[in-house]
Amino acid sequence: MSARRSARSAALLPTGQRTSFQAPTRAALAEATRQSRARPTSGSSPLRSRGIRNLARVGVFIVAAGMASVTALPAYAMMPTGTNPVASTVNAGQTFVDASAPATQTLDVDADAQVTALSATxxxxxxxxASVLQxxxxxEAAAAQAAADAVDAAARAVETASTPSGPRTFAPPQGGYSGEAVVAYAEQFVGVVPYGWGADPNDSFGCDGLTQYVYGQFGISxxxxxxxxAALATRITQDEAVAGDLVVxxxxxxxxxDGAGGVVHSPDxxxxxxxxxxxxxxxxxxxx
Structure with missing residues (x-):
């Protein structure tokens, strides 16, 4: 029977185009199977796209609902009492502000009340x-003031002792004019007459005031x-100098x-x- 079919098929083909049938090889079958597995089925792509779109819609709805609730919350919370169910639940519909409370308060204090210091133990x-500390x-303040007064009194006593209360009496020159007599006469002013611009022992002596006064007592003007x-005197050497000469x-x-390497003078x-x-x-x- 198979022979007859082969012969019939051969008779149907045009002359010169007759061919023989050859079974496919294993490699060809494996390649065909691999390609059929790699090719996506026609019904899987639309279902997957539809699921992704549905998930996107759900996400957008959730985000929009959250934003709407957050935006509406402050205005909803500030609604007047009676229309705000939260306020009605919390204080039975009463307002949150106590209108009966006064805006200001007055505190009465007795100004004549005596405050007693308490002793802590x-x-x-x-x-x-506090009275003991005061x-x-x-x-301490009294002691400091007493010390200051004592210092001032001591200073005044020293000033009084060093300041002449009236004209002093000084001894006149002893004997005639000589160098030793000049030095001896000048010695009585040491530690007694202060330095100043004067030329009088009852006032003060400048350096030239002392020499003018002392030599004037011996008749030298x-x-x-x-x-x-110095212009009225004669210059000499130090080896020639004796008591009573001028040191300039x-x-x-x-x-x-003084004739011994020293000088009587009014310093400063x-x-x-x-x-x-x-x-x-x-x-x-x-x-x-």
Whole structure:
């Protein structure tokens, strides 16, 4: 029978186009199976797309509902009492503001009431009363004031002792004019007459005021001014100088040489006439 079918099929083909049937190989079958598995089925793609769209719609709806509730919450919460179910639930429909409460309050204080300080006690120690502390402060202030008054009194006593209350009496020159007599007469002003612009022992002595006054008691008249007095004398060397000669720091200072390397002079403000037993700088000697 198969032979007859083959013969019939061969008779139906045009002349010259007859061919023979060959069974497919295993490799061809495996390739066909692989391609059929890799090709997606016609019904799976629409279902999957429809599921994704449904999920997207649900997500958009959830987000929109959340935004609407958050936006409406402040206005809903501020609704008047009676229309706000939350307010009606919390305080039975009453308003949250107590209109009966006064806007201001008044506190009455008795200004005449006496406030008593309380003493605190703890661990066997008592707090010091305020009056005791005030008494201690007053005592300290009084002691400080007394000390200050004592210092002022001492200063006034020193000032009174050093300030002449009236004309002083000084001994006149002893004997005639000599260098030793000049130095001895000038010694009585040491530590007694303060430095100043004067030329009187009852007032003050400048350096040239002292020499003018002392030599004037021996009949020698000198002008004021260091260089003016030196101009009336004769310059000598230090080896030639004896007691009673002038010691001059030109343009600055002048004094009476004691003959032993020292000088009687009135030094500076705040000091008194003094006998310095050494010289300084580069003095020049003059003899009247």
């Amino acid at each position: 703890r661990d066997s120690y008592n707090s010091t009363d 008494a201690q402060r007053d005592a 000198l002008p004021r001014g260091v260089d003016h007095q 720091w030109p343009g600055e200072h002048i004094g009476i040489y 403000f705040g000091r008194y006439v003094e006998h310095a037993h050494s010289l300084w700088g580069s003095p020049v000697f003059y003899r009247l």
